[in-house]
Structures are given as C-alpha cells and as structure tokens.
Amino acid sequence: xxxxxxxxxxxxxxxxxxxxxxxxxxxxxxxxxxxxxxxxxxxxxxxxxxxxxxxxxxxxxxxxxxxxxxxxxxxxxxxxxxxxxxxxxxxxxxxxxxxxxxxxxxxxxxxxxxxxxxxxxxxxxxxxxxxxxxxxxxxxxxxxxxxxxxxxxxxxxxxxxxxxxxxxxxxxxxxxxxxxxxxxxxxxxxxxxxxxxxxxxxxxxxxxxxxxxxxxxxxxxxxxxxxxxxxxxxxxxxxxxxxxxxxxxx
Amino acid sequence: xxxxxxxxxxxxxxxxxxxxxxxxxxxxxxxxxxxxxxxxxxxxxxxxxxxxxxxxxxxxxxxxxxxxxxxxxxxxxxxxxxxxxxxxxxxxxxxxxxxxxxxxxxxxxxxxxxxxxxxxxxxxxxxxxxxxxxxxxxxxxxxxxxxxxxxxxxxxxxxxxxxxxxxxxxxxxxxxxxxxxxxxxxxxxxxxxxxxxxxxxxxxxxxxxxxxxxxxxxxxxxxxxxxxxxxxxxxxxxxxxxxxxxxxxxxxxxxxxxxxxxxxxxxxxxxxxxxxxxxxxxxxxxxxxxxxxxxxxxxxxxxxxxxxxxxxx
Numbered sequence: 001x002x003x004x005x006x007x008x009x010x011x012x013x014x015x016x017x018x019x020x021x022x023x024x025x026x027x028x029x030x031x032x033x034x035x036x037x038x039x040x041x042x043x044x045x046x047x048x049x050x051x052x053x054x055x056x057x058x059x060x061x062x063x064x065x066x067x068x069x070x071x072x073x074x075x076x077x078x079x080x081x082x083x084x085x086x087x088x089x090x091x092x093x094x095x096x097x098x099x100x101x102x103x104x105x106x107x108x109x110x111x112x113x114x115x116x117x118x119x120x121x122x123x124x125x126x127x128x129x130x131x132x133x134x135x136x137x138x139x140x141x142x143x144x145x146x147x148x149x150x151x152x153x154x155x156x157x158x159x160x161x162x163x164x165x166x167x168x169x170x171x172x173x174x175x176x177x178x179x180x181x182x183x184x185x186x187x188x189x190x191x192x193x194x195x196x197x198x199x200x201x202x203x204x205x206x207x208x209x210x211x212x213x214x215x216x217x218x219x220x221x222x223x224x225x226x227x228x229x230x231x232x233x234x235x236x237x238x239x240x241x242x243x244x245x246x247x248x249x250x
Numbered sequence: 251x252x253x254x255x256x257x258x259x260x261x262x263x264x265x266x267x268x269x270x271x272x273x274x275x276x277x278x279x280x281x282x283x284x285x286x287x288x289x290x291x292x293x294x295x296x297x298x299x300x301x302x303x304x305x306x307x308x309x310x311x312x313x314x315x316x317x318x319x320x321x322x323x324x325x326x327x328x329x330x331x332x333x334x335x336x337x338x339x340x341x342x343x344x345x346x347x348x349x350x351x352x353x354x355x356x357x358x359x360x361x362x363x364x365x366x367x368x369x370x371x372x373x374x375x376x377x378x379x380x381x382x383x384x385x386x387x388x389x390x391x392x393x394x395x396x397x398x399x400x401x402x403x404x405x406x407x408x409x410x411x412x413x414x415x416x417x418x419x420x421x422x423x424x425x426x427x428x429x430x431x432x433x434x435x436x437x438x439x440x441x442x443x444x445x446x447x448x449x450x451x452x453x454x455x456x457x458x459x460x461x462x463x464x465x466x467x468x469x470x471x472x473x474x475x476x477x478x479x480x481x482x483x484x485x486x487x488x489x490x491x492x493x494x495x496x497x498x499x500x501x502x503x504x505x506x507x508x509x510x511x512x513x514x515x516x517x518x519x520x521x522x523x524x525x526x527x528x529x530x531x532x533x534x535x536x537x538x539x540x541x542x543x544x545x546x547x548x549x550x551x552x553x554x555x556x557x558x559x560x561x562x563x
Contacts, residue, residue: 133351138428180485238557
C-alpha cells in the first residue's frame with residue numbers, strides 16, 4: 001500500500017502589507033510560511049491508512065523552492081516515509097502545479113493520491129482536481145471519511161450545508177481531503193529534529209505549460225465600508241456592544 | 251463574449267448558484283447558454299428559463315444526482331460543440347470535482363473563487379482574493395481563447411424574471427462513472443436551531459482552548475443569545491456541526507451577529523454576511539470579518555467578554 005500526499009508550503013500574510021514594485025504580488029518580506037492546514041489532515045489520513053494496513057509507505061510531494069522543504073519536513077516529522085520536492089521558482093497556478101506533480105505520481109504509481117481540499121493562501125481548491133484530470137484518475141472532492149474496499153473505496157463528500165454525499169469510487173483514486181476528517185497528530189521534538197536531517201529527493205519539473213492566468217494587479221480590498229470601529233477600553237467597547245444589541249433586538 | 255453556464259441541481263431542484271451564474275454571465279454581454287445535465291433535464295430546464303438566458307441546452311444522462319465523471323465528460327462535449335469563450339461553474343463542492351480536471355485536460359484559462367468579472371476591450375478580467383482574502387487581485391488570461399471560471403457563491407444576485415430562451419438538446423457520450431453516488435446522509439439535528447435565532451453570539455479559533463467555550467456559552471445565555479461557532483471548532487470536535495455557521499454549516503440571518511475571535515474565512519462570511527447587524531471583535535485589524543461587519547473592535551475578546559459578563563450580570 002502506498003499513499004502519496006501532495007502538500008504545500010503556504011504564505012501567511014500578517015497585519016501589514018506592502019506590494020512589489022510592479023504591484024503584481026506581495027513583498028515577500030511581509031510573508032511567513034507554514035504547512036497548509038488541509039495538508040496536515042491529508043497526511044494524517046495517509047498515515048492512518050498505512051498503519052491500518054500494517055505495511056506500506058506514505059510519500060509526501062511538494063512543488064516549490066528550497067524553502068518549501070519545511071512543509072515536507074513537517075510531514076516527515078508526523079511520520080511520512082519519504083519527501084519529494086519538484087523544483088519550481090515563483091508563482092505557479094494550480095494547473096501548473098498539477099502538471100509538476102503529475103510526473104512524480106506517474107513514477108511512483110501509488111494506490112491513493114491525497115491533496116488538501118484547498119490551500120489557505122490561494123483558496124483555488126483546484127490542484128487535486130487538476131491532477132486527477134491529467135492522470136485520468138477517478139476522484140472525489142471534499143472528503144470527510146474513507147473506507148477502503150477491494151478495488152474501490154466508500155467515501156463521504158461534504159456538500160454545502162453539511163449534507164453528506166456517500167460515493168463509491170474506484171481505486172487507485174485521487175481524493176481531496178477536508179479538515180476535520182481526523183485529528184492530526186503532533187510531531188515530537190525528537191521527530192522534528194530527525195526530519196531536519198532527512199534527505200529530500202529533488203526533481204526538476206517537465207514542461208509546466210502556459211499559465212492558466214496572469215496577474216494584472218494586486219491591491220488591498222476596500223474594507224469596512226460602513227463598519228464603525230468601536231474604540232476605547234474593553235469596558236467601553238462592551239458598553240457600546242450592549243447598547244447596539246439592545247437597539248437592534250427591540 | 252459567448253458564455254456557457256453549467257447548471258447545478260440537487261435532489262430535483264436547481265441550486266441557487268445557477269441563477270447567480272446567469273447574473274454573472276450578463277457582465278460579459280452574452281450570448282448566454284445554460285446547460286442542464288440530468289437524468290430528467292426537462293423540469294430543471296424550466297427553472298433556469300430566466301431573463302438573460304438565450305439558450306437552454308439539455309443533456310440527458312443516466313445518473314439522477316451529480317457524479318464527477320459524468321459532468322466532466324458532458325461539459326467537455328458541450329465546450330467542444332458550442333465553443334464558448336467563457337464557461338462559468340459554481341465554486342461549489344460538486345464543481346471542484348470536475349472543473350479543474352477539465353481545465354487541466356483541455357488547457358483552458360482557469361481561475362476559481364472568482365467574485366468579479368469585467369472586460370478591458372476584448373480581454374476578460376476576473377477578480378479574486380489571494381493570501382487568505384487579505385488582498386484582492388485582477389487577473390487575465392492571455393493566450394487562452396477559452397476560459398473556465400469557478401464563481402464564488404452569493405457574489406451576484408440571482409437572475410429573475412421570465413425569459414424567452416430557445417431549447418435544444420445535446421446527446422453526450424459518457425464512457426462510465428468511476429465515482430458513483432450511492433446515498434445522501436443528513437446532518438444530525440442539534441439541540442438548537444441556530445438558523446431561527448434572533449441573536450447569535452458566535453465564537454471562533456480566537457477562544458483558544460475547548461475549556462474556554464463554557465464561559466461563552468454562559469455569556470450567550472446571559473445576553474439572551476444562542477451560541478454558534480466557526481468551522482475550526484467543529485473540526486476540533488469541540489462543538490457539533492449543527493452549531494456551525496458557514497458554507498459547510500448553516501446559513502444564518504439573525505438580527506444581531508456578534509462574532510468574537512472569528513477572522514472571517516470566505517466560507518464563514520458566506521454563511522452570515524446578510525445578518526441584520528454584525529459586530530466583530532478581533533485582535534487582527536486586517537481580519538476579513540471587518541469587511542462585512544457594521545461595527546468592529548480591534549481588541550482582546552476575553553477582556554470584552556469579561557466586561558459584557560459584568561454588564562449582563
């Protein structure tokens with residue numbers, strides 16, 4: 001049993017933002033980086049499947065520059081067996097990322113491919129689906145439960161409003177994993193240290209094709225139109241909240 | 251710009267996103283074709299015959315409910331047959347299953363979670379967020395004659411008014427469905443119905459620990475509010491799904507929505523932004539919740555909660 005998990009090192013923007021000179025991206029000085037939250041659930045689910053099967057391998061794959069190896073190492077520290085990074089610089093769209101991932105998946109031919117439903121920074125919810133399209137794999141999106149059977153899996157897809165669509169999917173398959181499917185384990189300090197030393201297999205990408213879109217301009221959205229900010233001490237804020245609530249509920 | 255809208259339906263009803271997609275299509279000045287892919291598309295087609303639709307094309311398939319492979323193959327053949335400049339689908343769980351796959355396979359221009367559309371001469375421009383909704387961006391699609399966009403729900407009002415669309419059929423070849431719908435399972439009904447409350451006190455990740463939830467439940471009771479939560483607290487297993495506000499939980503519209511420690515993910519905002527009065531307390535001045543709030547305070551939620559506790563004692 002082999003499960004391949006696609007993971008992403010996401011950018012986290014703090015309280016302040018400045019743009020690059022061409023206004024097409026955020027100045028990287030204003031960004032922090034972390035393993036995408038959805039991918040921790042996908043990695044955990046893969047680990048549980050291998051642990052349940054008694055043997056097998058969890059391979060984590062990411063597309064990006066050397067810094068994105070941090071995301072892979074977080075997964076290795078959780079218990080993933082191997083990490084593969086496909087070398088890429090700069091901003092890629094989800095379809096380009098899927099093209100970069102597709103070659104690795106073909107070479108590894110896993111029994112299951114997982115991706116997080118979406119990344120917290122770009123929220124495209126597209127990389128996993130695009131990868132399934134390129135590989136012509138059966139797939140299901142937004143999965144909250146997996147039961148493996150013989151040549152198929154029964155999965156729960158979480159639709160809007162929380163309605164569950166129970167789907168029988170042929171395997172090998174690609175599933176995009178939703179938060180809440182499990183409780184991701186914490187890596188021990190020892191495992192984190194060990195993961196720092198682990199070799200990451202670096203591969204060069206093939207042809208990533210034309211970008212699916214091109215950035216014209218990035219800007220801070222107008223916010224709080226009509227939002228009146230309540231200033232003052234917590235006591236003053238609480239008093240104002242009580243007044244507003246009182247007015248609106250009568 | 252010719253537009254193909256892919257209708258969505260569930261249990262025999264057209265989903266609201268379909269009419270929103272038809273409104274979005276009007277920004278591109280048409281002509282607009284709406285595709286209805288269903289076992290019995292006739293009745294569903296009647297539901298999308300609104301103003302602004304030029305043509306309704308029905309595709310009869312064997313499957314009653316949505317299945318990935320069926321939609322992917324049907325929409326691929328629709329795009330091949332009609333050559334629309336722009337194909338619009340919802341940024342919904344179902345469309346996440348087939349639209350990115352199709353865009354990758356056909357090499358289409360593509361973007362998802364799009365909430366704005368415009369044109370610059372003959373160029374299509376879409377607007378979407380990056381970096382966790384903290385910045386917006388205009389994007390374009392040079393080199394692509396055909397573009398597929400996934401549209402954020404509730405970004406456009408539903409199209410309405412009787413239309414005069416022509417009807418046609420397309421027979422699509424579906425080679426098989428490798429992910430088959432078997433049944434739906436309802437969300438377990440909770441102890442309270444948050445959709446009927448006039449006043450919701452809603453808490454999010456900012457509460458930090460499960461142990462802290464009790465004090466907010468107490469506070470809600472004192473204030474005469476019902477306690478609701480954002481998704482992370484349900485993911486952690488701290489609260490049941492029935493208390494969750496947002497796209498994967500409940501859509502609510504109370505008279506007052508008091509959000510404490512909720513940053514305001516897009517999916518959360520979609521479930522509460524039409525509330526009568528929204529009051530948000532968050533330590534992050536850039537939190538997206540402030541973009542929909544009527545009143546905001548950048549301060550510590552625990553300190554405010556403590557003061558409210560005294561006021562409602």
